[in-house]
Amino acid sequence: MSAATHRNFIVGLTGGIGSGKSTVAQGFAAHGVCVVDADEIAHQLTAPGGAAMPAITAEFGQTMQQADGAMDRAAMRQLVFTDSSARSRLEAILHPMIRTECATQLARASSPYALLMVPLLIESAAYRARCDRILVVDCPPEIQLQRLMARSALSEAEARRIMAAQTSREARLAAATEVIDNSGEHAALQARIDALHQHYLLESAKPFVKS
Template sequence: MGAVLKVGLTGGIGSGKSEVSARLRAHGAMIIDADRIAREVVEPGTPGLAAVAAEFGEEILRPDGSLDREKLASIVFSDADRRAALNAIVHPLVGERVAELMEAAPEDAVVVYDVPLLVENDLAGMYDVVVVVDAPVETQIRRLVERRGMTEEEARARIAAQATREQRRALAHHVIDNSGSLDELHAQVDALWDELVRRAHTAPAG
């Protein structure tokens, strides 16, 4: 007998969190990617997109009827009230979708929430286990420059806007060190998976 184990997975930009998430998914974890769900709930034809267009005007739609994310981002980025209005539409829809996915999870499932801003938004208390993917800042910068085409200045600015490594590590139950090779990363994730499964099977059903 077990219970669903809720795991919060986070890490700074360029830390390699998506690689860890993919490895956990391959093991059988149920991945809930809040960013991806936030995109899904405003796809063409959804009530979410209709509500966003009603709030922000038709100019935030592309000619094909999809959401012009860049234009919407430019509106809400510098205006806290408009950002709050957008969140008031999107967050409940994301919450409903996450609840549906959780409802469908078998007991003793390991559910991994991919939450980029877990530390920044003070969400650690929502999870049974917090896993932090950690990499040295210089490694993060190199990955962002090489893989995402950022300048070094852009990469440093993005990293500086997030929580520090120390803040993340302070909240972690498990730290995955992604400063080495892919094989070393996979070995750590595999060991973590074994422990998560053990916990899910022994946790009291609630």
């Protein structure tokens, strides 16, 4: 017999690097929505004194640790792009910790729905399974490239390499339940955020029926 119950309603937020996920997340946060940011959690885990640093230095050596105790991101980025096994070893350390902290923060969320921001959401069946909706932030690759180069002071070749390592734009759009275009004016972006916020409030208010 089915019964209505209450649970956290989760909107997964993703998009290609440089698409503007953080800007969109800030727009929802301004409405009082709890935002759980997997990237921010990863930064905390690899900051000075971060919980992942002992395992990272044990696996990769002290050369991957800066003088202040944080992970040397530039050195690690170079390593994982030239050594696929290094990427897998780093993910084996970080991903379980990130998932655990995401779950903890989502469980504490008090807003009608929560936003789970994960760059690799489409690639992860575990994250997708947690989400009631998938919101993809989209913009043309040329704009992505310009933003990434400007933000991270990367060469065009480096930026293109990072973009190519992610899932395709087509795959992200195919997985989306909603899409938000971040290639135009901020006013248009904010209007779309406002409309989606109202939509998600309505969706989250519906009773969840468990078989």
